[in-house]
Each structure stands twice: as structure tokens, then as C-alpha cells.
Amino acid sequence: MVDNNTQPSVPHVVIVGGGFGGLYAAQALGKAPVKLTLIDKRNFHLFQPLLYQVATGSVSPADISSPLRLVLNQNKNTQVLLDRVTDIDPDRQRLTLGDRTLSYDTLILATGVKHHYFGNDQWQSIAPGLKTIEDALLMRRRIYGAFEAAEKETDPEKQKAWLTFVIVGGGPTGVELAGAIAELAHSVLKNDFHHIDTTSARILLLEGMDRILPPYAPELSARAASDLTQLGVKVQTQTLVTQVTEGSVTVRQGETEKLIPARTILWAAGVKASGLGKVLHEKTGVALDRAGRVMVEDNLSISGYPNIFVIGDLANFSHQGEGERPLPGIAPVAMQEGKYVAQWIKRELRGQTHSPFRYTEVGSLAVIGENAAVVDLGWMKLTGFIAWLTWVFAHIYYLIEFDNKLVVMVQWGWNYLTRGRGARLITGEDFLLTITPENLDTTEDMPLPAIKN
Amino acid sequence: MVDNNTQPSVPHVVIVGGGFGGLYAAQALGKAPVKLTLIDKRNFHLFQPLLYQVATGSVSPADISSPLRLVLNQNKNTQVLLDRVTDIDPDRQRLTLGDRTLSYDTLILATGVKHHYFGNDQWQSIAPGLKTIEDALLMRRRIYGAFEAAEKETDPEKQKAWLTFVIVGGGPTGVELAGAIAELAHSVLKNDFHHIDTTSARILLLEGMDRILPPYAPELSARAASDLTQLGVKVQTQTLVTQVTEGSVTVRQGETEKLIPARTILWAAGVKASGLGKVLHEKTGVALDRAGRVMVEDNLSISGYPNIFVIGDLANFSHQGEGERPLPGIAPVAMQEGKYVAQWIKRELRGQTHSPFRYTEVGSLAVIGENAAVVDLGWMKLTGFIAWLTWVFAHIYYLIEFDNKLVVMVQWGWNYLTRGRGARLITGEDFLLTITPENLDTTEDMPLPAIKN
Known part of the structure; x- marks a missing residue:
């Protein structure tokens, strides 16, 4: 037993960000001879791959959130700080947290990405993206x-706009949102309204490239498109959004532009790096890519600062594979990077040598709806029910890794059997005020359907 | 089979409010030969008795909310309107909903109560009450x-104020909140912090009367107080709150006043009737009691307007028992009143006679913590584990009545076994800004505990 009370030689490792990268690094360092500080502005780790299910009312926020203190409370070398890092001083090895500073010996930045509206930030309030719990509840x-609102609306044109859902971006998040909304309209909510036929809702999935899920194999993109069409989604590729307003989206397809009246526009199109990437660039001169991600060395550190690592979505790792395409911004990459850096630090402390980081491909998954998904394992491609089961088990496996999320399984099983949506409550103050301004211009009594005895 | 397409003689029953009273009335009228409209400003029924568990992080909002459309979608005579009633015209039998109007033949008002600060509305933003999901998430x-905030604070006095929780009001809600916070401090969160000892938190339950749970039998009040003390709650009776400020509460005990520094003050002290009671009073002349509740006739209608009924917490029913004390504002009363009015309407349609409403006592329950509760059945009093089991089963029974809330049982079972809190995430934008202003006045590096290998 070593008495570490004076901690003469114990290095301080600071991790900023409790997402997949930061949390996996923290867990892998939990028994290492370091003192470890994990800083996050939220008190929970968020299982982002299921955030679309919060948005569409299948699960509750807590079902996909694990309290960081709970997950890490067995690691006696670890403290969790609920705070926001506002500046980095790489030469004095200090972080600024509001008015406080915190020194580090080794820094791991894992603050991820946020939405990107390609220079049209004014679209954000109209077309929310999906990165946080608050985003998901806003979408819901x-x-x-x-x-x-459609149920109340008596003008058919306005009603149609309320029943038009536009999802911008045909990546996994867009596909998942479109599929889930189609299931709401065609199945879950079918019997719940009197004045509207929810199955008449239009769900448009817009993608700028020539196919949805562009990073996947072409046959999987095709299958996903046909599965979505089956569910009632209208998939429109080679379609660029040129304008978003309260109540409409304007798209360009080839030479033609058209305006689509739509009250619900959801953004799943682009991301850019969190602001700490830019701070790091200013302070260290490290290069950023076009999305603001930090160009990292082959061991995930940055040039000239071997004690600063950048992992997860914030990092651009282009040392692997053909043409040095960066690794994608997905959970498995962040997890492996987090574990690698933890391992690197432990080997360094033992005076051992290192090899560069190599990402081990685990495949890409996107779920389309109940019983339908696409899975690209590289060496094998799955579709339909088998792919959906693979998706379910992969997600349950990762969910229960930190925090036994028994409840999610029960909820899913229950939803699957009943085709219900347990978490469809609309919350937030004064919700009514946000949907009714133009619905209240009628003084007519509302018609009622015939009564069946 | 009657062809009701023209609906010549089908009366229109309008229920305002989807709480226990309104929803039970709606369900009991679901097969009756009426057209039925249920109006609520929210899209879900809230199981309010468990709201304190949302506030303390045991369950998620959706676990105790049932979508009104889902609950009622089998009743073909029923439509749900998501809207707010702003005025009542009892002579023309019309309601105003924003700019629209809606005619009724029979009206059932069941809009309940809201917080009451006894003329000190400025306390509301400091000491939130517990009536809505948003209230509960704010408390959480x-x-x-x-x-x-206590974990970050370095000034011992300020830290103590962050670790002082004051619950104003010793009724069931106050008792439940105090017990649950004590369990958080003494058990759930015990191992999660580095700089504070959560078991040193002070939880004060303040009650103006000479005992907590004043409507219960005195021996149950005494048992509840001793169970709470056991859990770490300091129960202070005959204690009046005279001032609430950001950071302190001032109390008077007999002749002495004292100021208690406390950053978390929760209001469980008083309620007043929803605003529609006052509207009804102005339009019909019906009497209100001091809390603004509507004085109802012995059939729950109001004087002079036999087609207007008031039920649940909004009603003051004083035609039963000794001294004509009004029935308490609890779920079983509202449920029985809802069913009675539905029955009354159905009998009226059949030309049958009525008896006055009689409340059948089903007992009062308050839970103190895991394994501890008090149950007053009138003829029998239960305490401890047996009472707690009774409480659990009574709540599960009512919860699953509408909407099979399997998930709550799993969550409870899981929490019970692990003593965990699955739903402890802190949500809401810019949470950090609300707790940190005075914590950031230190530039010291944070101390860390010794490392155990």
C-alpha cells in the first residue's frame, strides 16, 4: 500500500467532456496512479444514439442518461466537476473555469460537436437540431x-402545413427521426384524433447527396430508402435547403426551387466542432479542419503539446485507411479513442513504448423503424428484422454497460408489444401559446363525429 | 342501433380539466349517449401523488403521466381538446377558449388548485411549489x-446554506419531500462527492400547527415525526414562516424569530382554487370559500345552475360528516365525485332519480421513505413497513388503471434494490449559470483526496 496523501509524483489528468470519449477514458484511468478530474457542464452522460427516441416519445430523458457521479463513484482517484471550461493555457498547463483555474499535467479534450447551420444561424430557432436532452424535448x-395544432385547425391549407414534417439531412439521425415520426403518424397516433387523419401526414426526408446514409454501402442506402418509403416517408435526395422560415422550407432540386409549407422542420444536417477546438487552435497553433475539428497526431495528441489529447467528435484523425479520410463522428470511434489515450497515459507512467492509434471497425447501424434497420459491418451487410435485432442488442449492450438501464428494455418491450408511446407528454411552460396564435381565429363551434353506441 | 349522425337529442357534456375528477367523469361517460368533450391545457393526465418522486429523481415525468388521447381513444363519443378555458357564460351555456367559443349542455369543472403563498407571491420564484411536471423538474x-454548488463552495458558511433544505408545510407533500431528500443525502448520494459529506445536510420540515399531518390521527402524526427524525429530518412544528429571501427563510416560533440560511426552500404549504372558480362566482353568484373553492350543492352542482357541476379540489363539498368540514383535496374524493356526476348525468338522461353525493372514506396515506409510511383507514391505522407496502400497492393499482405503467414498478423495484436514483439528471438550459455566481470567487486549485490503490 502506498501512502499517497502527499501525492508527490501523482500526475493530474483532466478530462473535459463526459461523452463517450471522455467517459471511456475516465473509466480506463479509474484505477491508474493518477489523480483524475472529469469536467462536464451537465451532471450526466448522455447516450446520444437514442436521443431521437426521446424526441419521438419512446423513452424518457433519464432512461438514456447516466449520472456521471454515479458511474464514477467507485473510482477513488476521480472527482467530477460540474463546470464549463472557458479557456486553456497550454504553456502554464491551466484551464479556466469561469473565475477559477485548474492545473493539469495531462489534458484530454472531448467536448464533441454542436449543430451547424452552414452560415444560417437564424434557422436554428425554427429548425432545431438534436444534440441535447433539451433539444430532444423541444423536438417532442x-x-x-x-x-x-392540426386537430384544432379548420383551414385545410394550414392543417396540411401542420401535418407536414420536414427532416433536413439523410444521415442516421435524419433516417431515425423520419422513420419514428412516420410510425407515430401511421400507427401510434392513428386512433387518437377526431378531426384529422394522422396517416395523411407528409414526412419528407431531404438529403443533398444522391442517396441517404451516404457513408454506408449503396445497397444499404437503397434498402433504407425503400424501407422508409414503405413506412410512409417521402425520401428526396439531391435536394438542397435554400431557405427556412416559420412555416416553410424552400428547396432546390437541380435547377428548380420550390417552397414547401411545413410547420415542423427538424435539422439533422450538419455539425461543427465545439468552441474549445478554436481556443486550442488560437493557443497552440494546431490546425483545424473545415468543421473546426482538431487535427490530431497519430497518438491523438496535438502537434507540439504531447500532454494534450483530443478525442471523439472534436478530433480529426486522418492517419488511417485510404486517402486519409477522417474517422467518422460515431460513438465507437470515441470509445476506442478514449481507451487508447488512457492506455497511452498508463504506459507512459510505466516507461513503456506506444503504438499509434488504430480504429477497429465495428460497423455502422441506423434504425428505420420497428423491425427495420440497416447494419454495415464492412464484411457483412444486414437489413430488415435481423438488422433491427442487431441494433436493439448493440444498444442495450452499451446502455447497460454503465448503469443498468433495465427500464429501457422494459419500455421498449412494452412499446413494441403495444405500439404505444409512453413518453409522449408535451412539457415546457406555455406550450399552448406557442402553437395557437393562428388557430384561434374561428368562433365556430367544433363539429363532432357521429356517436357509435 | 340508433343513427346518431344528426345527433338531434344527444346532449353535449363538456369537462374542463383532465385530473382525477375530470378523467374519472370522462371514463364513466365514455359509453353514455352523450357527446363528450374533455378540455385540458396539457396533453396528459398527471398522477400527482407521485410528483414528489419526479422532484427527487426516482421516476421520470412520463412514468406518472398518461396521454389523455391515449386513455380516452376507445370512447368514440369523446373528443379531447388541448386548450385553455378563459371564460364561462352560464346563461348562454358557452365557454370561451381563447378566441373560440364552445357550447355545452352540461358542464363539469374540474380545474383543481394551484400554489398559495398567502399574499406573498414574491416568494414563489424562490420557494417553488409542486403542482406540475415543470414544478417537479425545477425542484429536482x-x-x-x-x-x-456545495461541492464547489469553499466558504463553510455558504456551503452549509447550500446543504440546508427547508420544506415549508407538514402535509403529505411536505412529509414526502422531506423524507425523500433525507434519503438522498444519507444514502443515495453518500459516495458521490469529494468535498462535502452529504450526510451533514440539514433537512428542516416546518409546520405551523402543533403536529405534522394535521388531518391524520395524532398517533400517526407522532409516528411520522419519529420516522422522519430517524431518517435525518428535523421536524419543527408551531413554526411560522415570516420571510423568504434568496438564501434564507425567517421563522417565528412563539415569540422568537430566527433566520435560517438556506439555499433550497420548497413550498408545500398552501393551495388556492384555480381561477375558473372566481369566474364562475362572478357569472353565477355562487359562493366561494376562503381558498376560492366553489361551494357546491349536495349533488355537486351549483346553486341555480343544475347543469354546472364542480368536482375535485376546486369544489368545497360540506354536506357530509361532523361540523360540515369540507371533504379534503385528495385523489379519492375527486375520483368519486367524477364518477358520481357521470352517474347523475346518465340517470338524468334515463329519467331516474338521484341521491346526494356521499364520499366513501378510503383512508389517507403518506409515505415517509423506503419502508416507512403512515396509513389512516379510519377504522385501522398502519405504520412502518406494512404501511409502506400498502402505499406501494395502492399507488400501483391506480397507476396501472389507465395506462399500464409497468415501467414504474420496474423502476421502483430497481431503485429499492440498488438504492439508486435513475432520474437524477439536472435539465434546463444554463443550469450552471443559476448555481455558480458566488462559487467562482476562488482561484485556488481544488484539493483532491488521497488515492487508494
Whole structure:
């Protein structure tokens, strides 16, 4: 037993960000002879791959969130700080947290990405993206609120706009949102309204490239498109969004532009690096890519600062594979990077040598709806029910790794059997005020359907 | 089979409010020969008795909310309107919903109560009450945020204020909140912080009367107080709150006043009737009691308007028992009143006679913590584990009545076995800004505990 009370030689490792990269690094360092500080501005790790299910009302925020203190409370070398890093001083090895500073010996930055509107930040309030719990609850409010507003609306044109859902971006998040909204309209909510037929809702998935899920194998893109069409989604590729306003989206397809009246516009199109990437660039001169991601060395450190690592979505790792395409911004990459850096630090402390980081391909998954998904394992491609089961088990496996999320399984099983949506409550103050301004211009009594005895 | 397409003689029953009273009335009228409209400003029924568990992080909002459309979608005579009633015209039998109007033949008002600060509405933003999901999430943010702020605070006095939780009001809600916060401090969060000892938190339950749970039998009040003390709650009776400020509460005990520094003050002290009671009073002349509740006739209608009924917490029913004390504002009363009015309407349609409403006592329950509760059945009093089991089964029974809330049982079972809190995430934008202003006045590096290998 070593008495570490004076901690003469114990290095301080600071991890910023409790996402997949930061949390996997923290866990892998939990028994290492370091003192470890994990800083996050939220008190929970968020299982982002299921955030679209919060947005569409299948699960509750807590079902996909694990309290960071709970996950890490067995690691006696670890403290969790609920705070925001505002500056980095790489030469004095200090971080600024508001008015405080915190020194580090080794720094791991894992603050991820945020939405990107390609220079049209004014679209953000109209077309929310999906990165945080608050984003997901806002989307949920918009989606369920649109059906409610349509139910009240008596003008057929306006009603149609309320029943038009536009999802911008055909990556996994866009595909998952479109599929889930289609299931709401065609199945879950089918019997719940009197004045509207929810199955008449239009769900448009817009993608700028020539196919959805562009990084996947072409046959999987095709299958995903046909599965979505089956569910009631209209997939429109080679379609660029040129304008977003409250109530409409304008798209360009080839030479033609058209305006689509739509009250619910969801953004799944682009991301850019978190602001700490830029801070790091200014302070160290490290290069950033076009999305603001930090260009990292082959061991995930940055040039000239061997004690600063950048991992996960914030990092651009281009030392692997053909043409040095960066690794994709997905959870498995972040997890492996987090574990690698932890290993690197432990080997360094023992005076051992290192090899460069290599990502081990584990495949890409996107779920389309109940019983339908596409899985690209590289050496094998799965579709349909088998792919969906693979998706379910992969997600349950990762979910229960930190925090036994028994409840999610029960909820999914229950939803699957009943085709219900347990978490469809619309929350947030004054919701009514946000959907009704133009619905209240009628003084007519509302018609009622015939009564069946 | 009657062809009701023209609906010549089908009366229109309008229910305002989807709480226990309104929803039970709606369900009991679901097969009756009426057209039925249920109006609520929210799209879900809230199981309010468990709201304190949302506030303390045991369950998620959706676990105790049932979508009104889902609950009622089998009743073909029923439509749900998501709207707010702003006025009542009892002579023309019309309601105003924003700019629309809606005619009724029979009206059932069941809009409940809201917080009451006894003329000190400025306390509301400091000491939130517990009536809505948003209230509960705000409380959750305050409670968990207080531990986080204490963890960061270096001034011992300020830290103590962050670790002082004051619950104003010793009724069931106050008792339940105090017990649950004590369990958080003494058990759930015990191992999660480095700089504070959560078991040193002070949880004060303040009650103006001479005992907590005043409507219960005195021996149950005494048992509840001793169970709470056991859990770490300091119960202070005959204690009046005279001032609430950001950071302190001033109390008077007999002749002495004292100021208690406390950053978390929760209001469980008083309620007043929803605003529609006052509207009804102005339009019909019906009497209100001091809390603004509507004085109802012995059939729950109001004087002079036999087609207007008021039920649940909004009603003051004083036609039963000794001294004509009004029935308490609890779920079983509202449920029975809802069913009675539905029955009354059905009998009226059949030309049958009525008896006055009689409340059948089903007992009062308050839970103190895991394994401890008090149950007053009138003819029998239960305490301890047996009472707690009774409480659990009574709540599960009511929860699953509408909407099979399997998940809550799993969550409870899981929490019970692990003593965990699955739903302790702090949500809401810019949470950090709300807790940190005075914590960031130190530039010291944070101390870390010794490392155990």
C-alpha cells in the first residue's frame, strides 16, 4: 500500500467532456496512479444514439442518461466537476473555469460537436437540431404539438402545413427521426384524433447527396430508402435547403426551387466542432479542419503539446485507411479513442513504448423503424428484422454497460408489444401559446363525429 | 342501433380539466349517449401523488403521466381538446377558449388548485411549489444543484446554506419531500462527492400547527415525526414562516424569530382554487370559500345552475360528516365525485332519480421513505413497513388503471434494490449559470483526496 496523501509524483489528468470519449477514458484511468478530474457542464452522460427516441416519445430523458457521479463513484482517484471550461493555457498547463483555474499535467479534450447551420444561424430557432436532452424535448413538443395544432385547425391549407414534417439531412439521425415520426403518424397516433387523419401526414426526408446514409454501402442506402418509403416517408435526395422560415422550407432540386409549407422542420444536417477546438487552435497553433475539428497526431495528441489529447467528435484523425479520410463522428470511434489515450497515459507512467492509434471497425447501424434497420459491418451487410435485432442488442449492450438501464428494455418491450408511446407528454411552460396564435381565429363551434353506441 | 349522425337529442357534456375528477367523469361517460368533450391545457393526465418522486429523481415525468388521447381513444363519443378555458357564460351555456367559443349542455369543472403563498407571491420564484411536471423538474434542479454548488463552495458558511433544505408545510407533500431528500443525502448520494459529506445536510420540515399531518390521527402524526427524525429530518412544528429571501427563510416560533440560511426552500404549504372558480362566482353568484373553492350543492352542482357541476379540489363539498368540514383535496374524493356526476348525468338522461353525493372514506396515506409510511383507514391505522407496502400497492393499482405503467414498478423495484436514483439528471438550459455566481470567487486549485490503490 502506498501512502499517497502527499501525492508527490501523482500526475493530474483532466478530462473535459463526459461523452463517450471522455467517459471511456475516465473509466480506463479509474484505477491508474493518477489523480483524475472529469469536467462536464451537465451532471450526466448522455447516450446520444437514442436521443431521437426521446424526441419521438419512446423513452424518457433519464432512461438514456447516466449520472456521471454515479458511474464514477467507485473510482477513488476521480472527482467530477460540474463546470464549463472557458479557456486553456497550454504553456502554464491551466484551464479556466469561469473565475477559477485548474492545473493539469495531462489534458484530454472531448467536448464533441454542436449543430451547424452552414452560415444560417437564424434557422436554428425554427429548425432545431438534436444534440441535447433539451433539444430532444423541444423536438417532442414540436412534433406532438403539430398534431394538436392540426386537430384544432379548420383551414385545410394550414392543417396540411401542420401535418407536414420536414427532416433536413439523410444521415442516421435524419433516417431515425423520419422513420419514428412516420410510425407515430401511421400507427401510434392513428386512433387518437377526431378531426384529422394522422396517416395523411407528409414526412419528407431531404438529403443533398444522391442517396441517404451516404457513408454506408449503396445497397444499404437503397434498402433504407425503400424501407422508409414503405413506412410512409417521402425520401428526396439531391435536394438542397435554400431557405427556412416559420412555416416553410424552400428547396432546390437541380435547377428548380420550390417552397414547401411545413410547420415542423427538424435539422439533422450538419455539425461543427465545439468552441474549445478554436481556443486550442488560437493557443497552440494546431490546425483545424473545415468543421473546426482538431487535427490530431497519430497518438491523438496535438502537434507540439504531447500532454494534450483530443478525442471523439472534436478530433480529426486522418492517419488511417485510404486517402486519409477522417474517422467518422460515431460513438465507437470515441470509445476506442478514449481507451487508447488512457492506455497511452498508463504506459507512459510505466516507461513503456506506444503504438499509434488504430480504429477497429465495428460497423455502422441506423434504425428505420420497428423491425427495420440497416447494419454495415464492412464484411457483412444486414437489413430488415435481423438488422433491427442487431441494433436493439448493440444498444442495450452499451446502455447497460454503465448503469443498468433495465427500464429501457422494459419500455421498449412494452412499446413494441403495444405500439404505444409512453413518453409522449408535451412539457415546457406555455406550450399552448406557442402553437395557437393562428388557430384561434374561428368562433365556430367544433363539429363532432357521429356517436357509435 | 340508433343513427346518431344528426345527433338531434344527444346532449353535449363538456369537462374542463383532465385530473382525477375530470378523467374519472370522462371514463364513466365514455359509453353514455352523450357527446363528450374533455378540455385540458396539457396533453396528459398527471398522477400527482407521485410528483414528489419526479422532484427527487426516482421516476421520470412520463412514468406518472398518461396521454389523455391515449386513455380516452376507445370512447368514440369523446373528443379531447388541448386548450385553455378563459371564460364561462352560464346563461348562454358557452365557454370561451381563447378566441373560440364552445357550447355545452352540461358542464363539469374540474380545474383543481394551484400554489398559495398567502399574499406573498414574491416568494414563489424562490420557494417553488409542486403542482406540475415543470414544478417537479425545477425542484429536482434545485435539490441536485444544491449538492453540486456545495461541492464547489469553499466558504463553510455558504456551503452549509447550500446543504440546508427547508420544506415549508407538514402535509403529505411536505412529509414526502422531506423524507425523500433525507434519503438522498444519507444514502443515495453518500459516495458521490469529494468535498462535502452529504450526510451533514440539514433537512428542516416546518409546520405551523402543533403536529405534522394535521388531518391524520395524532398517533400517526407522532409516528411520522419519529420516522422522519430517524431518517435525518428535523421536524419543527408551531413554526411560522415570516420571510423568504434568496438564501434564507425567517421563522417565528412563539415569540422568537430566527433566520435560517438556506439555499433550497420548497413550498408545500398552501393551495388556492384555480381561477375558473372566481369566474364562475362572478357569472353565477355562487359562493366561494376562503381558498376560492366553489361551494357546491349536495349533488355537486351549483346553486341555480343544475347543469354546472364542480368536482375535485376546486369544489368545497360540506354536506357530509361532523361540523360540515369540507371533504379534503385528495385523489379519492375527486375520483368519486367524477364518477358520481357521470352517474347523475346518465340517470338524468334515463329519467331516474338521484341521491346526494356521499364520499366513501378510503383512508389517507403518506409515505415517509423506503419502508416507512403512515396509513389512516379510519377504522385501522398502519405504520412502518406494512404501511409502506400498502402505499406501494395502492399507488400501483391506480397507476396501472389507465395506462399500464409497468415501467414504474420496474423502476421502483430497481431503485429499492440498488438504492439508486435513475432520474437524477439536472435539465434546463444554463443550469450552471443559476448555481455558480458566488462559487467562482476562488482561484485556488481544488484539493483532491488521497488515492487508494
